[in-house]
Amino acid sequence: MQITVYGATGTFGRRLVTHLRQRGHSVIAAHRGIGVDTYAGEGVTEAAVGSDVLVDCVNHMTNNRHKALDFFSRSSRSIALAAAENPGAAMACLSIAFRPEVAESRLLGYYQGKDLQERVYRRLVPADQLLMFRSTQWFELVESMTFTAGPVAFVPRMRVQALAADEAARMMAEAVDAGERGTVEVAGPEISDFPTIAGRIAAATVNADSAVSAGARVSRVPTIVPIPLPGPVSANGLIPDAPRRSTVTVDDWLRRR
Template sequence: MKILVIGASGGMGRLVADRLEKAGADVVRAHRAVGVDAYTGAGLAEAARGVDVIVECANNITQRASKAIDFFGTVAANVSEAARDAGVQRVVCLSIVNAAQPQVNSKMGYYQGKARQEEVYRRELGDRVILFRTTQWFELGATMLDSMSLGPVGVMAHMLSRPLAVADGADLLADVALNGGAAVVEVAGPADLDMLDVAREIARRRGTPRWVLGINFGGKVIRSGALRPDGAFEVTATTFGQWLDQTYPAAVGA
């Protein structure tokens, strides 16, 4: 099986490509550094030629709704066109649990972009697209701390979720790419956690930042659990404690 992974240089895309190759798939790793730009469409048709499945993990971190909607909607349209032209069996799109719900994304521009992405794929590909939605990743705590810290002080939004390890999500996404699945596959971690608590524990293990302040962002529904799946979903195995020990082993017991 030949599989095109778009966004293969990112956190999820790279892991998925690794797992697919380990499973014996012929993987095409697509990202801008190798001349494939899913937003402009450059190199996309060539990359999709002869491919059986496309896994779409393209990303653009922004909270500007207009920018997010434009990026994710354009990528979805371009990938859909390339998939149709190449006769691809299915496209598996990485998305976020409940991001398409208006009550969740009304104050979060990035999630509005993911909503547009899902809308375009469904319109353009119908039952040839699988929406693979995950909850937030444990890694988001570290990413936010790195981008939202000033000296000894960091901030993190109150976000009640069922976060998971990105490696666990990659395992399941690779399986869906290889074997197919339902029109929507939702994946969540083993326990409810506030991402603020996740970030604080990461900071404690790393030793920086010294203080992590909680902020209200995204509206009350984000803080009260609307990011958790409300139907059937796959549960990943790695707990937050296990992930911490694996990610920051030198700090264990400190």
């Protein structure tokens, strides 16, 4: 198959492109660097020409409700319209596993944006052509949301069933390859939280530094300070009911890096 992946240079998109190509598919890696801007609607239709599947991996990290709603509504609409120009082409969207109460919280603008993104696709793309692929949070996200100040690391207290981004990409490539439709949710092997995962990452980093330090002074594992978050993300709002599970734990992921 020929597959167009929008957002092909992001954390997830570049991994998905690799897995799809390993499966023998011809992949058009669409991104702003080659003139494809899904928010502005530039180059989107052209990148879809001749493709059997269009995949939306475009992301914009913001918790500002207005910005999130504006970005995901415009970006998803431009891709959905490109799909309409390719009769018979399937559409796959990378989304997030979350429960309705998360999107209903006005404090979580990013999730409201993702909820709107899903609704745009369900409205504009026929159900028999649409795959909604909902992943839980990635281990990589924990790293990016950990803020270190000297011997202390501040981490949001979010309850998650996280997995490696590469595992999520592998599982999405499998679903696209199999021609699946409907909603697929994927998650890691265990329920934990951001502070616990951040502690494991910090300890592994210090241990790795110790192994190559050759007697030099090695930094200590920082003290992890959880930052309380209001609402459902600190409870079970981000835990899917019956996901497909990766077997790769955070410790496995750390050893493979």
